Amino acid sequence: MRIATIGRFSLGIFVAGALGLGASACAPTGKSSSAAGLLAGDAATRTYVPPGSYDEYYAFLSGGFSGQVTVYGLPSGRLFKQIPVFSQFPQTGYGYDEDSKAMLNTTFGFVPWDDAHHTEMSLTNGVPDGRWLFINGNNTPRIARIDLKRFETEEILQIPNAAGGHASPFATPDTKYVVSATRFSVPIPQKDVPIDSYKQNFKGTITFVKADVPGKMDVAFQIMMPGYDYDLGHAGKGPSDGWFFFTTYNSEEANTKLEVNASQADKDYIAAINYKRAEECIAAGKGKKFGGSYVHNYVDPATRIAKSETKTGVTMLYPADCDGLVYYLPTPKSPHGVDIDPTGEYIVAGGKLATVIPVHSYTKMIKAIADKQFEKTIDGIPVIKYDAVIAGEVKNPGLGPLHTEFDGKGNAYTSMFISSEVVKWKLGTWEVLDRIPVYYSVGHIMIPGGDSKKPWGKYLVALDKIAKDRYLPTGPEGSRSAQLIDISGDKMKMLLDFPTMGEPHYAQAVPASLLQPGSLKFQKLADNKNPNVTTSEAGGGITRTGKRVDVKMIAIRSHFAPDNLEGVELGDTVYFHVTNIEQDWNIAHGFAVFGSNNSGITLPPGETRTVRWVPQATGIYPFYCTDFCSALHQEMQGYVRVSSPALHVPLSANVSKVSQTQLGRLPAKHGEKQ
């Protein structure tokens, strides 16, 4: 039934699926089915990565309300890893263990969740370079940096004076800055006012974050903007390098029923910000000292333990004090995406309620500014006349244009949320070349490098908001969905469906060769500078400091040492510092204690993790390895005795029989025999 409406490409996939299940009775008959079958076979070969072979691209999908990032291979759509960022992750202990807990600190205290939105790869000369991946938390505005040697979150910076960090964390072509613009305007600084005093009291901010030194992200400056909603952004490149573009909506400044009240104006704005000019104004002392506290969390490179620091105060720029800093480009109907083509000339807006895709010209913008082609000024921000800046409009592209990516061959691809399709059109002529349905309600799309100077224009991934009937049902709520589309030819071809975690707001992808060679295999034990590291079988032990008990132990196939612990008393807080002394790729251990109110932890090779445990009753508590590490994994266990303080059980940490025998097989004996 659905076949007819979906079209021939997915019909092919449907047939392939049916044949794969051997349910030949379901397969449509006749001419169309054989044609579709051929297409399905074609799609199957293009996405088939044989067992043991590697994908062409790494793709990083935002995990939306999961707070995480997911790593997929393209073209197979295979999920490789979920990288915990803004949310606690019991699978590894991220946000639970003593080492990573501090990553989730904010001025609101420990915030164990966020709504992860946009992934952004670090850039060199406007091209993705594979050093880091940035992602923003929208709810409690934060920007995280993920190291792409470890595929781990290493830094999170909270954004002060903002509520909702949506237009984030887009980078400048050299990654000098990543940005964050407030999604929700609020009183800045915060104060207790009637909500309907919006127009007097509510403001937006745009934040530039210094991002090019790992571990040292910080707010460079903020710009105080009118109280609109700031949606998405992208840096200029090439000729437009030095400019940053942000979409705004709710220029009506409504504070209730925005879906109607913020959709009244014919046009909202793209804010064009000359950040080189901002640097000049700050150097000239035109920035104002402004309050605002924020927390910066980073993994100490030596100890691998996360640290938090609270900072106060930023430099605030007001557009009225710094002429030439901000211009507004009128743009139809609540634009979402603002995307700069690889040449840096065209500024494409996704006016989500518009019937056209408006494209501004950077050259025209510069000329209009020189000629003062302004229609009015808002809070010191000149509004350039629409006709003076518009380069062209893509007519009848579909319904609900949201976001545009580029293939580097002069074509643009725009997602159409309402008509649920991807539309290919030509830059310069603005003619629609092709369209393909996607399933369903596509938000962002992604071409590897498709927002950079150098797109790898072979595939496009549609990131859909709704999956409905695309997969076997799993109750009322299922996964979201993505489709892989071949864009190497004139016509787009649907290749693959794959489910996604959370809601994939945006994605980045780069050729595997950029990351594969540098991917770390294990932490060298010699480089492990954790203060509680244990590097040898006999190096562990148990110590007491008042009511605090510290246990140091090693994990190696297939035992912990020590593994019998006594002298812990009810009322103590126990810290297990466990070091995985394996020096081999992928040989992880885990650690969990019976009845613990905390998460278990995963121990990558060569690393130390500390987990806190407060025993609730006297007795014997087993602990064990939670990651099937070896043939004798089931034997990888130990016991802690928790006693009444009245018994005065002395502290002891024994090494098990097994590890004693292993110690007995150490070198000296061997030498004697030789």
Place this chain on the structure above:
Amino acid sequence: MATQMGTGYLETASVPVPAMLGTVAARDLTGSLMPNLSRALTVIASLLLVGLFFVPMWRVQLVAPQYPEGLGMRIGVSYVAGATPTDLANINGLNHYVGMKHITPDAIPELHYMPWVVGGLILFGLLAALVGNRKLLIGWVGSFLVVGVAGLVDFWRWEYDYGHNIDYAHAIIKIPGMNYQPPLMGVKQLLNFTAVSWPDIGAWLAFAAFGLGVIALAFALRVRAAKSSNILGF
């Protein structure tokens, strides 16, 4: 004559081989001196052995389903090492399951004196070429053979001990009758591991050096026979 003795090996080494074939040192007529070709080959052979200090002699590779990239050992004149900095520790870690001993390079005495033996062999070869005495050459080839055979036997014996001297009392996996001796050369299945053992560059250098020594000796003996017949017949 005297000049040729003093600098001979350098000069002859640079002379094209066909030209040398006919060249015989004058004192060869007495039967105690090596022909220049033999001296050149002996020098080359000795210098090839210098390479043993820079490249491994033997390689053992262990591959299992869980170790697709393999764990490797490299054996040189003075060391046993992992193919990567962590391979040896990982091999030892795995070996504890079956009760094998740790491989501890410091505890293998051969690794301490083998560099001196090889160094001696190099000096001996150079001396034989310099002096040009045929008996020295015979002595050199002979001692090379003894060192080579003894080295291989010792390596095999070491592998035998390593593979058979199992601590069954504490072994985690006990398989009666199973030994874990890796092959000297070739491929052998040891439980889940396929052990592959082959000569590495150093061994090929040594084989080549020995081959050159044998050719040098054979040539020296042939020339002597030829000279003898010359004296007798003409």
